[in-house]
Amino acid sequence: MSSDPDRECPVDGGIDQQEMVSSKKSAVLVDGVILNGPTTDAKAGEKFVEEACRLIMEEVVLKATDVNEKVCEWRSPEQLKQLLDLEMRDTGEPHHRLLELCQDVIRYSVKTNHPRFFNQLYAGLDYYSLVARFMIEALNPSVYTYEVSPVFLLVEEAVLKKMIEFIGWKEGDGIFNPGGSVSNMYAMNLARYKYCPDIKEKGLSGLPRLILFTSAEGAAPFLVCATSGTTVLGAFDPLDEIADICERHGLWLHVDASWGGSALLSRKHRKLLHGVHRADSVAWNPHKMLMAGIQCCALLVKDKSDLLKKCYSAKASYLFQQDKFYDVSYDTGDKSIQCSRRPDAFKFWMTWKALGTSGLEERVNRALALSRYLVEEIKKREGFKLLLEPEYANICFWYIPPSLREMEEGPEFWAKLNLVAPAIKERMMKKGSLMLSYQPHRGKVNFFRQVVISPQVSREDMDFLLDEIDLLGRDM
């Protein structure tokens, strides 16, 4: 081994490397590896990125709003394994082959941007969050310390502050994290920590049996979890009444508003969450109704005594050095259960900057107005039956095929109706014309759940939805 740039070093690699060395005057070798200069062909890599970006633009972004494209190109798992070249081999593939693979991945992926993708609690293409997301991937930040993520930490702070304002708290804290479930876990941990601050040292075994809701069995209630916007029905709990009980008994009130939280941006609809300002913590996912892209989820906390940090801090000396030359209160990573953490707040920030609060409000209002339109259409059309009047953007309904329309609503009727939605779902996916979900729920047999989100969706898509279901199911 040598650091002398004019000296050739001994080679313990193969012949190729020996040849490379002899052509490189100042080559330094360690363990048979030439250490001079980068080994990556940056020019070729950059060209590949450019070509792939063009493909993504043409095949995904530009086609996103085209209702003539299929929502999905259905293949069974076995067929798809045959069609895709999934195996990772010892040697790499050339760029043209990788571009073909990208094309295949796009072709057989479900188009969640498509105006007729209504299958989940997210949908559509927001051009602004998409740009933010491309930027995140290119910059590859991790949001734990100010020194590594100065911009994204300040953006997160600004977004959390704004969300807290819409909840109606004077101040608060919060953290973006990978999902509503994780937000809810945070809330439980915080409530437990507040109830018993020495849990970090003593563990659960040092505590009485904790339960999540008031009961009379000698256990210690500490948390009530209310929901604003349930997944299936889009139902909202009466937060004010629940808050009364929590205040009376000193319980932590957590509101899972992962889905319904975005109604707070609408002056018309924020009453759905009346009383949310009395919560101790709120989970709210802008990646759902506000289209920030999977994932963008915040847990907001009313407490300002640094509870997140007290509960989660592990004081990693290699990240959170206290002798840094800047204000280390900006190193917010010690509030998180994650170490590496993505700057998801930035996606929401970009959309908010682009649309303004008024633009976000308009989106919520339009989605809920379209939902109302669909409800009224369902009521008018033969063969469609509303499950219940929706509170939000989930419209739950049955399609009753002609053969069942005259039947009495007894056990046989329900048993037969239970088979209808899965059969229509199969047909619509194989045709690729639209996607919406179905499920049974609390004693109700399989029904469709239509979710309205994207501003690319119009009244024409609602009409299409009902026409298409009727078309697919009228022979049943």
Place this chain on the structure above:
Amino acid sequence: MSSDPDRECPVDGGIDQQEMVSSKKSAVLVDGVILNGPTTDAKAGEKFVEEACRLIMEEVVLKATDVNEKVCEWRSPEQLKQLLDLEMRDTGEPHHRLLELCQDVIRYSVKTNHPRFFNQLYAGLDYYSLVARFMIEALNPSVYTYEVSPVFLLVEEAVLKKMIEFIGWKEGDGIFNPGGSVSNMYAMNLARYKYCPDIKEKGLSGLPRLILFTSAEGAAPFLVCATSGTTVLGAFDPLDEIADICERHGLWLHVDASWGGSALLSRKHRKLLHGVHRADSVAWNPHKMLMAGIQCCALLVKDKSDLLKKCYSAKASYLFQQDKFYDVSYDTGDKSIQCSRRPDAFKFWMTWKALGTSGLEERVNRALALSRYLVEEIKKREGFKLLLEPEYANICFWYIPPSLREMEEGPEFWAKLNLVAPAIKERMMKKGSLMLSYQPHRGKVNFFRQVVISPQVSREDMDFLLDEIDLLGRDM
């Protein structure tokens, strides 16, 4: 409200909307919202995405390999808040203004792709995973059911299979998740569940006090967590010896190989993890040494009795319907603590396809060879002192400025040396010439930790690193 396309509907919005309606023959209004046609200007949105992509390409991707660019453009939090227009307002910003904002975000973000960013356990730009990441953002999938993520679920299956092969298990299971900490949490939950399968119903209070490691206090040991590649020192636990003990006492062996796992791809270096095939679970993050992009983290489990599903399944009826028309064993989302989940396996898959196993192996070998080179240089240079012989790609060392070189290594020496790394770090960040981390650790005063990962890094960068530290610190 009306569905008749030829009838104008009553308006309860403002004058602008009334005018819009009168110009639109078949407009349908609900709650003052026009429901005809999409409201998004797709053409303008597409143009914005195209312009932003050009900016990202020019300012991030093409500059990524240029050592003449700054690693960071340091500003204090207060300065940066002044420079950035963080506030979200009631009205949106025009596209040209948004592009300026994007430019600012890029300018003041740390360039983690830069060849002289050595600050974390990830670094550099991998063109293949970058393309995969752009595709993920454009397609916006969520990996829970085959119907929504057919391609990405199969890719995850293929990647997990391959990782399991490199661990040395005959079969196994696994899940990609948002970070090594979450992987470790999964492992703890699984070990606990295996130890006491009724924990899901009874909770922790039904169990004896569990502890993570053998002890003699009447508690029940159930898990040993070994580490392959510690964060600061890059140290590896002797897995074979630990596995002997675990086998003898029936303990679950979890190996946190978040950082060190990638050595498994090198025939030369995989001996660092000798015995890993005897583990019950392994955490391994390809986003670190293998550059798959934040985040790409797998938890691998040896058990094939569907333990992940047994432990985590919540059987959400709206996602995991059992009456679907395809093989629902592909709906792997019920194995996860998350609901929405990103297809992180795809990023690693794309890089693996592009480089082949041999290309990945070469990267690991080169990073470790460069580390050896740096170690030998440190030994040769005056004023540099190695903390210990590294096992992996973490090189820990002190820089001893001229004023301390003649001093005896007593309390005063260490107290003064403790101030050197933070001071040099401040200077390097303000200059923007490179970034590496420092920390105190187990009684050792502040030392530098250099991490070598990217194939864009060369021996010249190692020389630069030492020259630059000397330049920044020689007046101290």
